[in-house]
Amino acid sequence: VSGSGDPAVAGDSPVEEYLDRLLAAAPGPPREVRALLAEAEDHLRDATAAGVAAGLSRLAAEHQAVARFGPVRSVTTAEARRQALPVTALARQIVASGLLLGGVAGLAVGVSGLLAAVMGAVGGSTFIVDISRSTHLAPADCARWLAQDPTAHSCYQAALSDWTAEVVGFRLVAGVLGGLALAGYFLIRHRWTRRQRFGTLPAAVIDTLAVTLFGLSGLWTLGLGVDWLAHRHNGAGQWLAAAPVALAVAGYYGIRVVAELRRAPT
C-alpha cells in the first residue's frame, strides 16, 4: 500500500515511525518480533481510529496513540525482561526435567525388574544370576539364605534364589522411586503452573537426552546380554531384561525427536 493521501502509511506518520523504531529495537527471535509488531500495529490503528472518532485529526490521533503506547524503550525493555531466563527459572526447569527423566528411568528399571522376574520364572534363576559352582559360599551366608528359602536343597540353590530376588527387588524399588519422582514432577507442575513458574528444558533437549540415555543403556545391556549368553551361559537374563525396556523408551523419544525435526522451520 502506498500513496501520500493516506497519512497512516505516509513517511511522516507517527505510527509508521513508531513501528519502524519498534522493529529495529524489539528483542527476541524473528517470530516473537513479528508478533509484537503485529500487536503494536493493531493497537495503534485501533487507538488512532478511536481518536479520529472522538473528533481528532488523524495526525493528532496518531500522536495520541503513540504517546499512550509509551516509549519504544519501555516496551522493548519489558519484552526483553520477559524473554530473559533467570537463574532461578533455569534451576526450576532443571529440577522439573530431572524429575521427569529420572522418573521415566526409574519406571523403566522397575519394568525391567518385572521382566527379570518373568524370565527367572520361565528360565530359572541361573538365567538371571551367574554364580560359579566354584564360588566359595560362606557358611553364615548359606545359613541365612537357606532360612529365607526353605525349599532350596542346597546352599547353591538358596544363593541363586536370594540373588535373583535381589536383582528383581532392587529394580522394583527403583520403579517405585521412579513413580515417586514422576508424582513429584506432576505435583510441582501443578503448583508452579499456578504461580506462573513452571517450565522444563526445551522438549528437544529433554527428548535428545532421553534418546541418548536410554539408547546407550539399551545397547550396552543388549551387548552384555548377548556376550553373557555366548560366553557365560548363566546370568544373561539380568541384562536381557533391561535392554528391551531401555530400547523401547529410547524408541519412543526417538519418534518425538524426529517429529520435532520435521516441525522445525528449515
Add this chain to the structure above:
Amino acid sequence: MQTDQVKGQLDLLLLGVLRAGSRHGYAVISDLRERTGGTFDLPEGTVYPALHRLQDGGLLASDWEYVAGRRRRVYRLTDAGRVALVEGHQRWRSFAGAVDSVLHGLTVGAPATGAGAGATGAVAMGAVTMGGLA
C-alpha cells in the same frame, strides 16, 4: 504512586479483565482503563509483554485472527488462569482487609500525614481494583 500500585497488580488485573471473555490487546487495555476509572495509566505498550508473560506461564492462551486485513491476537483465560485469578483475588482481599482493619476509622479525604497518607491511597486503590475483579 498509583502507577506502581497498578504495576504490582497488573497480572491480576489482566486476568480479571479476561475473565469476562476473550479480548485482543487494545480491548483489554481499554476495558482495564474504564473499569479502573482511569486509574490505569501505564504506557499501554508495556501491557503486551505482561500478556505474553501470562501466556508463557500457561495462564492465558491466544489465537490469531484477521480483522480488516490486520493480524489480531486474541487472548483468553485458561483453566490454570481461572485458578490463579481466584487465588490472587483471595490474596488481594486478605491484604486489603488487613490494611483496612488497621486504618479503620480514618476519614478518607481528611488531612493525613506520613505513612497514613500513603496507606489511605493503598485502600483507595484497593477499592478500585476490587471493583475491577468483582
